[in-house]
Structure formats: C-alpha cells, structure tokens
Amino acid sequence: MQRLAGDIAAPAELRGGVVALGNFDGFHLGHQAVVGRAIERARAAGRPALVATFDPHPVRFFRPDAPPFRLTTLDQRERLFAVAGADAMVVFRFDAALAALTAEQFVAERLVDGLDVGGVVTGEDFTFGYAKRGNTAVMATLGAQHGFAAETVGPVALDGVPVSSSRIRHALQAGDPGAAARLLTRPFAIEGVVRHGDKLGRTMGYPTANLDLDRYLRPAYGIYAVRGRLPDGRVLDGAANLGVRPTFEPPKELLEPYFFDFSGDLYGQRIEVELVEYLRPEAKFDGLDALTAQMEQDCARARAVLAGSSKLSVTLNLFQGPCDV
The missing domain is CATH 3.40.50.620 (HUPs)
Incomplete structure (x- = not known):
C-alpha cells in the first residue's frame, strides 16, 4: 500500500x-x-x-x-x-x-x-x-x-435510513458507540501517542494510558468499555474515562484507558482505543475513596460487557451497492 x-x-x-x-x-x-x-x-x-x-x-x-x-x-x-x-x-x-x-x-x-x-x-x-x-x-x-x-x-x-458520517457522529455524541459500530462495520477508534499525565490513576491502582483527543469528534463524555490495540498486535480489554475528569483540578480533556491485567510501559507508543460500550456519564466524587469504589464497579461492568463481545479485527463490507458519501 x-x-x-x-x-x-x-x-x-x-x-x-x-x-x-x-x-x-x-x-x-x-x-x-x-x-x-x-x-x-x-x-x-x-x-x-x-x-x-x-x-x-x-x-x-x-x-x-x-x-x-x-x-x-x-x-x-x-x-x-x-x-x-x-x-x-x-x-x-x-x-x-x-x-x-x-x-x-x-x-x-x-x-x-x-x-x-x-x-x-x-x-x-x-x-x-x-x-x-x-x-x-x-x-x-x-x-x-x-x-x-x-x-x-x-x-x-x-434500518431504512441512509448511512452517513453525520449519522455516526450523532450516535457517538448520544453515547451509542454500538450504533456507530454498525454503520462503520467496526468500533469507532481513537489513535494517539501515550503521553505522561499526572499519574493519579497509578496512585489509586488504576494506571491509565493518556491520549489527547486532537481533532477527533468528541463522543459523549463518560466511562466506556474499551479495547486497546498495541503496536505489537496485542489486544487489551479495559475501561476508560473520556472527558475532563471533573473530580480533579484543573480539568483536562483526555481519553484515559485502564487496561485489565496489563503491566508495562506504554509511554511514547502509538495505540488505538476502540469504544465498545458507554457505561455511564462522567461524575464528580467527594474524594478518592468514592472514586475508587466507583472505578471498581465500572471495571467489573466493563469486563462483563467485553466478555460477551468478540475481539474483531477490522471488518469491511465491500459490496456493490448504493452509498452516501
């Protein structure tokens, strides 16, 4: 290519x-x-x-x-x-x-x-x-x-409605990555280089790989079940916060995936993070204990969601047929 x-x-x-x-x-x-x-x-x-x-x-x-x-x-x-x-x-x-x-x-x-x-x-x-x-x-x-x-x-x-990029954007902004994936034939994915952050997640036992959203569309802010694709081909299940982290000051707009059962250094690596399912909106917590308890619940739910979702590679539907560009 x-x-x-x-x-x-x-x-x-x-x-x-x-x-x-x-x-x-x-x-x-x-x-x-x-x-x-x-x-x-x-x-x-x-x-x-x-x-x-x-x-x-x-x-x-x-x-x-x-x-x-x-x-x-x-x-x-x-x-x-x-x-x-x-x-x-x-x-x-x-x-x-x-x-x-x-x-x-x-x-x-x-x-x-x-x-x-x-x-x-x-x-x-x-x-x-x-x-x-x-x-x-x-x-x-x-x-x-x-x-x-x-x-x-x-x-x-x-579903009787023309497929379009606008329709996909509306689905993502409404917190429905599953609907977007049906139109894309694969999950919507954000790619970027992992950068150093405040390392607050690490102190809580949930180290995250921080990605800037750059020029990507902003999907609904919140917590997602995600899959990460590493440069070496590994696919990792995880949960991610996409938004501005309202519990912490100052607000920083990031995608912060935490990958289950993974230990390693991803800083400086280019990874791709697929949004599989929207779990809940962002919320502000009174302290780290309350936030940690919620993160445990989020990760448990994400694990359950991803256990029932196959790790699909890029799926394309290249057929002769009409389309809207």
Whole structure:
C-alpha cells in the first residue's frame, strides 16, 4: 500500500488506475460501497485500484474554528483502504491552491495529468472544484472528454435510513458507540501517542494510558468499555474515562484507558482505543475513596460487557451497492 501526494505525478505502476474519490471520513458502509466498486472495476480491467481522499477535510479549511469532527486520521484511513484491497491512497492536500481550482482544472491537472485515471467512482452527492461547481454529472461529462468513465454509487441504507458520517457522529455524541459500530462495520477508534499525565490513576491502582483527543469528534463524555490495540498486535480489554475528569483540578480533556491485567510501559507508543460500550456519564466524587469504589464497579461492568463481545479485527463490507458519501 503506497501513499501518494495528490499534487505530484503518480509513479508509472500506479498510473491508469480506477480511483474511488471522496472524503471517506469514517470509511463507513456507504464509503465501502464506493471503494468496493472502484476495486472491482480495477481488478476486472487489470488496472491499479486507488482511493483518493482530502486532508485537511474541506470543512476544516473553510471553517477553521469548527468543533472537532473527524472520525479517522489519515493513518487509520490508509490501513482501512489497504484492508479493502486498494493499491494506493492518494491524498489531495486541501489548501487555497486546491480550493481555487475549477472543476475542469481539478480533473485535468490532478486526475488526468497527475494520475492518468482510467476510471473514477464517487458517491452521488460528491462535489468538487471552485465553489462546489462540479458534481457527478460534470464529472461524467469531463470524463468523456478526457477518455475515462465516471460512475456514481448511490446511498446505502441501514434500518431504512441512509448511512452517513453525520449519522455516526450523532450516535457517538448520544453515547451509542454500538450504533456507530454498525454503520462503520467496526468500533469507532481513537489513535494517539501515550503521553505522561499526572499519574493519579497509578496512585489509586488504576494506571491509565493518556491520549489527547486532537481533532477527533468528541463522543459523549463518560466511562466506556474499551479495547486497546498495541503496536505489537496485542489486544487489551479495559475501561476508560473520556472527558475532563471533573473530580480533579484543573480539568483536562483526555481519553484515559485502564487496561485489565496489563503491566508495562506504554509511554511514547502509538495505540488505538476502540469504544465498545458507554457505561455511564462522567461524575464528580467527594474524594478518592468514592472514586475508587466507583472505578471498581465500572471495571467489573466493563469486563462483563467485553466478555460477551468478540475481539474483531477490522471488518469491511465491500459490496456493490448504493452509498452516501
């Protein structure tokens, strides 16, 4: 799996590919349908399969003060695209230069000159080019002019409602990671480098691995049953506080997983923490004894939840079908 910069010509072995084009934040069921169709077309034609995404997200460029909303990092998306079967991820850096390109310029310069595309697959609501003047109809017209076929994949519905990144965000903010996982086909996961904290958990017998939330969407603050994935491949069950730790001053927004039956040094390591089930909201306690007693209850409940939840690896549903990107 290669990562390509979208403003540099692709290497010869990856030119002429079929490109799935979209933001793909979350890489949910709908996104998987778009990518799956692109991979299917590429394999049938003996061409490379590429997935093109934008970073930062266009919303972040146009609204830099928008609250955090991302569901995946670039690194996470790259791994997901690789599991899906893509040969490369193309990253179009969304900056002033890209925002200023007309739809015609984007196709000619980035898709044709840069990638020599043999085909493009998008969701039906995909827009591109200056002021979003390009849409799927424009892409089809420009594709015909430049000699590649553009295909649109329509919405995928689950429980009678189209799958979308917004729907996933609403589920997470409502404290329903299970609903989000059904739409994502895997648990929502936050990845980061474990950093040193106040080590208060260690003094209480519950050492935690502290992660900054960075630009991730903020799910409902509270206590979660979680699974941690370490760089060496180990998967650890645990319980985590996600929020501002109201018992302690000053407030610090962190994800703090405590992994059961684990002893080791995780400082400086990049780990991924999956939110499996929401257990309760954050609460302020009168003292450490009351907090410790509640943590014992939280960990017992998390153990019970996780005992009935299989340790699934990334699950993707790459089928031909409609989707909403």
